[in-house]
Amino acid sequence: MASIKDYRPIVGRSVIEELELLAAHLKGVVVQNINSTAVGGGVAEILTRFIPLLRELGVDARWDVIKGDRRFFEVTKKFHNALHGREEEIPDGIYEFFLNEGARIIDETDIYGDIVVVHDPQPIMLVRKKRRDGKKWVWRCHVDIAHADKRVFAFLKQFIMKYDGVIFSSPLFSRRLALRQFLISPSIDPLSDKNKEIPQETIDSVLKKYGVKRDKPVITQVSRFDYLKDPVGVIDAFNLVKKYNDCQLVLAGNSAADDPESDKVLSEVREKACRDPDIHILLIPPEQNDIDINALQRASTVIIQKSIREGFGLVVSEALWKAKPVVASAVGGIPLQVEHQRGGLLCRSVEGSARAVRQLLNNPEYAGWLGRNGKEHIRQNFLLTRHLRDYMLLFIALYHGEDIIHL
Numbered sequence: 001m002a003s004i005k006d007y008r009p010i011v012g013r014s015v016i017e018e019l020e021l022l023a024a025h026l027k028g029v030v031v032q033n034i035n036s037t038a039v040g041g042g043v044a045e046i047l048t049r050f051i052p053l054l055r056e057l058g059v060d061a062r063w064d065v066i067k068g069d070r071r072f073f074e075v076t077k078k079f080h081n082a083l084h085g086r087e088e089e090i091p092d093g094i095y096e097f098f099l100n101e102g103a104r105i106i107d108e109t110d111i112y113g114d115i116v117v118v119h120d121p122q123p124i125m126l127v128r129k130k131r132r133d134g135k136k137w138v139w140r141c142h143v144d145i146a147h148a149d150k151r152v153f154a155f156l157k158q159f160i161m162k163y164d165g166v167i168f169s170s171p172l173f174s175r176r177l178a179l180r181q182f183l184i185s186p187s188i189d190p191l192s193d194k195n196k197e198i199p200q201e202t203i204d205s206v207l208k209k210y211g212v213k214r215d216k217p218v219i220t221q222v223s224r225f226d227y228l229k230d231p232v233g234v235i236d237a238f239n240l241v242k243k244y245n246d247c248q249l250v251l252a253g254n255s256a257a258d259d260p261e262s263d264k265v266l267s268e269v270r271e272k273a274c275r276d277p278d279i280h281i282l283l284i285p286p287e288q289n290d291i292d293i294n295a296l297q298r299a300s301t302v303i304i305q306k307s308i309r310e311g312f313g314l315v316v317s318e319a320l321w322k323a324k325p326v327v328a329s330a331v332g333g334i335p336l337q338v339e340h341q342r343g344g345l346l347c348r349s350v351e352g353s354a355r356a357v358r359q360l361l362n363n364p365e366y367a368g369w370l371g372r373n374g375k376e377h378i379r380q381n382f383l384l385t386r387h388l389r390d391y392m393l394l395f396i397a398l399y400h401g402e403d404i405i406h407l
Contacts, residue, residue, distance in 0.1 A: 001049075001052055002189075002191040002192075003056065004016060004019065004053055004056050004057060006191055007190070007191065007383075007384070007385050010190055010191075010379070010383070010385075011379075011383060011385045015385050015389075016385070018389060019057055019385065019388055019389060019392070020057060022389065022392040022393065022396065023054075023057035023058045023059050023392060024058065025392075025396055026058070026059045026392060026395055026396065027058060028060070029059065029060065029114045029115060029395065030060045030062065030112065030113045030114045030115070031054070031059060031060065031061045031062065031113055031114070031115045031117065031395060032062050032063075032064065032111065032112060032113025032115070032116050032117065033047055033051065033061065033062065033063045033064070033117045033119065034063075034064045034065070034066065034109065034116065034117070034118050034119065034123050034126060035047065035063075035065060035066070035118075035119035035120065035122070035123065036065065036066055036068065036073075036076070036119075036120065036122035036123060037065060038065045040224070040254055040259070041224065041259070042142065042186065042311070042312065042314050043119050043120065043142055045314075046186055046187070046314075046387075047063050047119075049189040049192055049384060050384070050387070050388070050391075051063050053384070053388060054388065054391075054392075057388070059392065059395075062113065064109065064110075066105050066108075066109060066122060066123045067105075067108065068101065068105075068122065070260055071097070072097075072098075072101050072122075073122075073259070073260050074260045075094050075097060075098055075101075076098075076121055076122045077259060077260060077261055078090060078094065079098075079121050079152055079156070080120075080121065080143060081227075081228065082148065082149035082151075082152040083121070083143050083144075083145045083148040083149065083152060083153065083156075084143055084144060084145075084147075084148070084228060084309035084311075085144075085146075085147035085148060085149070085309060086227075086228065086308075086309065087149075088149065088152075090149070090151060090152060095155055098125075099125070102124075102125030102126075102128075103125070105123060105125065105126065106125060106126060106128055106129055109123070109126055109129075111126070111129050111135070113135065114134075114135055114136065115135070115136045115137075115138065115395055115398060116135060116136070116137045116138070117138050117140050117167075118137070118138070118139050118140065118163075119140045119142065120140070120141065120142050120143065121156055124139060124156060124159045124160070125159055127139070127159055127162040127163055128159075128162070130162060130163075136164050136165075136398040136399070137162070137163045137164050138163060138164060138165045138166070138167060138182075138394070138398070139159075139160055139163045139165075139166050139167070140166075140167045141166060141167065141168055141169075141173070142169065142186070142311045142312070143173075143311040144169075144170070144172070144173045144309060144310065144311060144331075144332045144333070145173060145175060146172055146173055146174075146175070148175075153175075157177075160177065160179075161177070161178070161179060163179065164179070164180065164398060165179060165180040165181065165182055165394075165398065166179065166180070166181050166182070167181075167182045167183075167184050167394070168181060168182070168183055168184075169183075169184070169185050169186055169311065169312045169333050170183065170185065170312070170332070170333045170336055171183055173332075173333075182394050182397075184387070184390045184391065184394065185312065185333065185336060185381070185382065185387075185390075186312050186314055186333075186382075186387065187314075187317070187382050187383055187384045187386060187387035188314055188317045188318050188321060188378070188382060188383065188384065189383075189384045190321060190383055190384070192290065193290035193291050193294060194289075194290040194291075194293055194294050194318060195294065195318055195321055195322075196294070198291065198294055198295060198298065202291065202295055203295040203298055203299050205295075206291070206292050206295035206296060206299075207295070207296075207299055209292075210250075210280060210282055210292075210296075211280065212248065212250060212280055212296070212299070213248070214299070216246050216247050216248055216278075217245065217246075217247040217248070217301035217302070217361055218247070218248055218249075218250060218299055218300045218301050218302075219238060219241070219247055219248070219249050219250070219300065219301065219302050219303075219304055219357060220249075220250040220251075220252065220296055220297060220300040220302075220303055220304070221234050221249075221250070221251055221252070221303070221304045221305060221306065222252050222253060222293055222296070222297065222303075222315045222318075222319075223253050223305065223307070223315060224253050224254065224259060224262060225253055225262045225263075225265040225266040225269060225283075226259065226261065226262065226265060227261065227265055227308070228307060228308050228309045228310070229253075229305075229306070229307050229308075230306045230307060230308045230329075231251050231265065231269045232268060232269060232272050233306050233308075233350050233353075234249070234251060234304060234306045234353075235249065235251075235269070235272050235273060235279065236350045237304070237306065237350045237351075237353040237354040237357065238279070238354075238357075240350070240351065240354035241354045241357050241358055241361070242278070244358060245358060245361050245362070247278070247301070247361065248278040248279070248280065249278060249279045249280065250280045250282065250296055250300070251269060251279070251280070251281050251282065252280075252282040252284055252292075252293060252296055253282070253283070253284065254283065254284055254285060254289055266281075266283060269281055282296075293318075294322075297318065297319055297322050297324060298322050298324075300319075300324055301360075301361065301367075302324070302325055302326075302327060302357050302360050302361065302367070303315075303316075303319035303324045303325070303326045303327070304326070304327045304328065304353060304357065305319075305326065305327075305328040305329065305334065306327075306328070306329050306347075306350075306353050307328075307329045307331055307332065307334065308329070308331065309331055309332060310329070310331045310332025310333060310334055311332055311333065312332060312333035312334075312336075313328070313332055313333055313334045313337070314382075316328055316334055316337045316338060316344075317337050317378050317382045319374075320337065320338070320343060320344065320371070320374035320375055320377065320378045321375055321378045321379075322371075322375070323368075323371035323372055323374065323375040324371050324374075325344060325345075325360045325366075325367035325368070325370045325371045325374075326338055326343075326344035326345070326370075326371075326374060327344065327345050327347060327353055327356040327357050327360065328344060328345075328346060328347070329346070329347060329348065329353075330346040330347065330348055334346070336381075337377070337378070337382060338374070339373070339374075339377060341370075342370070342373050343370060343373045343374035343377045344370055344374050345359070345360070345370070
């Protein structure tokens with residue numbers, strides 16, 4: 001795993017020195033992160049890289065994962081979708097079940113951090129262990145709750161309001177709440193297996209393994225098989241493009257332990273593809289995910305992300321970091337990553353996605369210009385070093401009530 005000093009050629013010496021300065025103010029503070037899965041999904045991916053670098057800087061950061069069965073994750077998936085604004089049937093018994101499971105999780109989870117960061121709704125009830133002992137509690141919301149189902153949000157709000165603060169990924173996601181709110185966008189690690197430079201031989205080997213040919217353009221979407229990522233809509237857009245441009249589609253992703261819908265979505269995607277030899281549906285296990293996804297993105301002509309709702313969509317930053325032209329839905333945190341017509345193309349429909357993809361396939365010079373601009377935008381705003389800085393500033397701010405803190 002990369003050392004913090006390995007990022008210096010990418011972000012500059014001054015950025016690393018600033019991180020070291022901030023970490024010095026957190027000596028002796030234990031930061032405990034708690035979420036619902038150790039693999040799959042953006043939260044686990046961020047924490048996997050985030051925790052070791054904080055520890056190297058001298059911050060005692062740790063990570064715990066709660067346990068839940070399939071029924072629990074089916075319920076929290078309904079909450080997840082409802083918070084995104086998707087219509088979900090939420091029977092009354094679900095709330096009682098969640099409360100009972102939350103009580104179990106409280107009993108099973110040891111709280112030892114001076115700062116406790118609880119990620120998303122699954123472990124949200126842990127705040128009931130909050131005491132008047134000086135520990136700071138923060139709820140990290142990774143989803144866009146701007147248009148959340150009123151019933152589900154009202155139910156969760158009773159726990160949210162017990163925290164000392166809430167972290168949102170974008171100002172567009174925030175709600176009017178009578179507690180401190182912090183805006184911290186997620187990030188990518190430029191030195192991880194998913195984003196680092198890899199040789200052409202590796203790319204060729206991965207394409208051969210999955211049967212993706214190099215004789216025609218490749219359009220790729222990388223995401224979990226999730227209704228909110230709209231993989232069926234991607235196929236619809238691809239079929240429109242294919243009427244005019246000979247190309248192939250790659251739908252690559254995995255499933256997460258806390259997402260019981262993924263098998264059903266994958267089955268529907270395979271049915272929609274109708275065994276078209278130009279549509280490659282790839283279920284890539286987490287243990288081999290990163291290098292393979294890296295290679296598939298680098299081999300792609302256009303990257304698409306046709307989400308219906310999106311917490312942030314870091315896969316967009318991953319694609320742009322590889323200087324690839326991106327066509328993406330204007331939802332969630334994607335517009336923060338894609339500067340329309342400067343670092344990519346934003347769209348709002350199947351037809352719009354197809355039109356944008358065709359524009360890039362037919363104008364490779366423009367596509368290349370968008371990719372180069374997009375990479376620089378990610379360098380400036382969405383790399384892990386900026387994320388580390390923001391979190392350490394947050395940790396320091398939790399112990400200060402004033403607006404200006406002199407370090």
